[in-house]
Amino acid sequence: MTHELNARGPAAGSPKTATREAYGKALVELGRARPDVVVLDADLSKSTMTARFAREFPDRFYNVGIAEQNLMGTAAGLALGGLTPFASTFAVFAAGRAYDQVRQSIAYPGLNVKICATHAGITVGADGATHQAIEDIALMRVLPNMTVIVPADDVETEQAVKTAASHEGPVYIRLGRHPVPRVTPEGYEFEVGKATVLRQGDDVALVACGIGVSIALSAAEMLAARGIRAAVLNVSTIKPLDARTIVSAAERCGRVVTIEEHSTIGGLGGAVCELLSERRPVAVRRVGVPDVFGQSGPPDELLRFYGLTPENVVSAVEEMEGR
Amino acid sequence: MTGLSAGDLERLKTIAARIRRKSLVLIFNRGSGHPGGSLSCADILAVLYGGYMYVDPARPDMRGRDHFVLCKGHASMALYAALSEAGFLPDDITSLPPDHQYLQGHPDRWKTPGVEMSTGSLGQGLSVALGMALAARLDGCGGRVFALLGDGELDEGQVWEAAMAAANYRVDNLVAIVDRNGLQIMGRTGEVMETEPLSAKWSAFGWNVVEVDGNDPGAVWEALDLARSVTGRPSVLLAKTVKGKGVSFMEGRPEWHAKAISASELERALAELESREKGGGCE
Incomplete structure (x- = not known):
């Protein structure tokens, strides 16, 4: 591919x-x-x-x-x-x-x-x-x-x-x-309602949007070093959600982690949970801002503080190990 | 003295009377609605849809047409009645089933022919009308925009954002009409929230202000002409009206803001309107 x-x-x-x-x-x-x-x-x-x-x-x-x-x-x-x-x-x-x-x-x-x-x-x-x-x-x-x-x-x-x-x-x-x-591949063409599989993998699906996509790609690299093959999906249209691509990734991997620079409530993570709970219930972890307001600080430091890091995505995946 | 002929004036008064009658029957049929504010603005709607606005039910999307936004969306039944008088909706609108899609509680542009903008959340219509006026100006085909607001609606801060912006952009194809019936749900407007001095406020916001008897179709027509003659800034008609106008037991009574009408009340109301229509009770 x-x-x-x-x-x-x-x-x-x-x-x-x-x-x-x-x-x-x-x-x-x-x-x-x-x-x-x-x-x-x-x-x-x-x-x-x-x-x-x-x-x-x-x-x-x-x-x-x-x-x-x-x-x-x-x-x-x-x-x-x-x-x-x-x-x-x-x-x-x-x-x-x-x-x-x-x-x-x-x-x-x-x-x-x-x-x-x-x-x-x-x-x-x-x-x-x-x-x-x-x-x-x-x-x-x-x-x-x-x-x-x-x-x-x-x-x-x-x-x-x-x-x-x-x-x-x-x-x-x-x-x-x-x-x-930049995370989009050469020749990429955006389509409303279409998610893109940026990386193939069978062990866990990292479903991300916005800045979360580059975090997911880095996390996938770290996971690969540990023998875990992570798929990475760029879900740039949150609505209408690309149900087919997300459900199919969930089916293949059996585990999903969502990553977004948004509250863990109601954003991409919420949308993915709504979809999967009806169509393909699998274990999901949501990486995002954990139901708190932000604060002043350098952007990268804030990302670390709120857990929006590849390391935290890796932890979320490891937490699901053995399920 | 208005430029309208005596015949034109009589025709507008008849349309106003028919708007009142249809509004009340629609509210009775649905078992809910806003009689007071529908009756107060009937004469204004009669003028706009009785010939003042350049609109054509056969060509509802006609380029260069005039536009209307019912900012006070709760007077929906009066708008439907006016649209029925203008030929956008069936003349026998009152025989439609009360749950017919045309008869939404607040106007919906997708469900009712002739409705240009969905409204209901007070304070938002003037901004939309401003956008329409800017678009019409860019289009250059002469379309004008009329926005009908309630006076209680002026409590909403967004109205004043829009007022400031409209003067800033010097849109002279925008006319706001305030149905100044002096009442809102909880009582007199001045007691709920003092918005006076309205004329000074609108002037200070940069608008051309025309004060008018909003229950006199001839005066409303003339005021609209006056507004049209002023260029370089938007105009507002502060239209003094009586809430519940035309039905003695509803006039000036805040409880008729939103209220179902009983069969006997409807009968009394229609009898009064009919006698007024025939000249019996007119001042």
Whole structure:
């Protein structure tokens, strides 16, 4: 399989890019190709990277000020007018502050708004808990009509953003502030609702999204040294979930560990447990933020503090040994 | 004096009376609904759907059309009645079964023809209307957007976010209409939460303010024309209305905000509306 080429995981020292960077770049390209694309931001465009689009297309950019509720409602109205709005702010505000606006004015009426939320998860770092969304996947995926995408790296982000523009209906794309290694294989093509097997294995399935994918790949390498063959799945679409690929990996491996930069409640881990408990009950361990709020700190240190490390994934696998 | 002919005015009054009648029958049939706020805005809806808005039920997606957002989504039955008067919904809407998909408790754009936006959670409609107005401006085909808000709804902070933004973007194809009936569920608006001075507030937010008797179709038409003549900023009609307008035992009574109507109450209400429609009780 061509995927074997990538089986070693992210090489140390390989260039890293924040997914928000890739978003900003993709948005400009979309703007050139698609006159119907408009962008809204709630005064964070330097951080969300929509500033590049704003510079090139000032007539199609709206900084609505620090007003996330109005951000979502205005985006909904632009969608009603036949445009394809991308609405950006930090994930904690997009999914949290404006939750009811997303629910009532975007998801329920099924409007073609693309919510691209950056600074998701604890790797926001220094700003601390108030700015670290650990629950946004959970909040967004319970909304009917909503598609939820968590790209793993810059390549996947760029493709997901462009795909979302052509995908009819509301989409939530979760992006990060912190640079992440490239994990997608050469020739990768993103598809909504399709998970990718990045590494084959029969002993345990590591099911991950976002920054969790590179952690899973590193963990798989460590497990291999111990004679445990781990499969690694990049589940970049949380909703609709790729049930076939996940169930089939669970069947083959009999054990699953989920890895995500999100609360262990309600995110990818929750979604996988819901699926497997009905379709293929197997032992599952969820690696993620363990039902606590974040705090200030350097991103890598926070990842270690909350157990989002390859070592912790290995421990989770070992914990299941002998079952 | 309004530019409307006497005949036009009579026609609008008749439409308003029919909106009131249909609203009450729909609420009676469903055993639930919001009579007070449906009756208060009937004249405004009669003007908008009785000829003021550029809409066509035969071409509901027509480019350059005007748009309407019922921000106060609980007045849904009045909207359905108005859409039935305008030809978007059947004229005999009151004979539909009460659980018909057209008759959602709050408007749903997928279930009811003519409904442009699903609403119900108060405070969100003006933002959506602003987005629609921005889209219409980019489109350049002259479409205008009318948003009908309740005065109790002005308690919601998002309304003021949208108000600030609409003035900031100088959208002059957006008209907010406040159904200023002075009552909300728990009592007088000023007692629940003081939102006055409304005129000064909207002015300070950068809007062109037009105060009008919202139960006088001719005055509403004229106020809309006044709003249209102002460019470079959005307009708001502060439309003074009577909650429960047209039915004596509902007028000015907060308990009729949301309440089922009994058979005998409906009979009395329709008798009153009929006599008013024929000129018996009009001021």
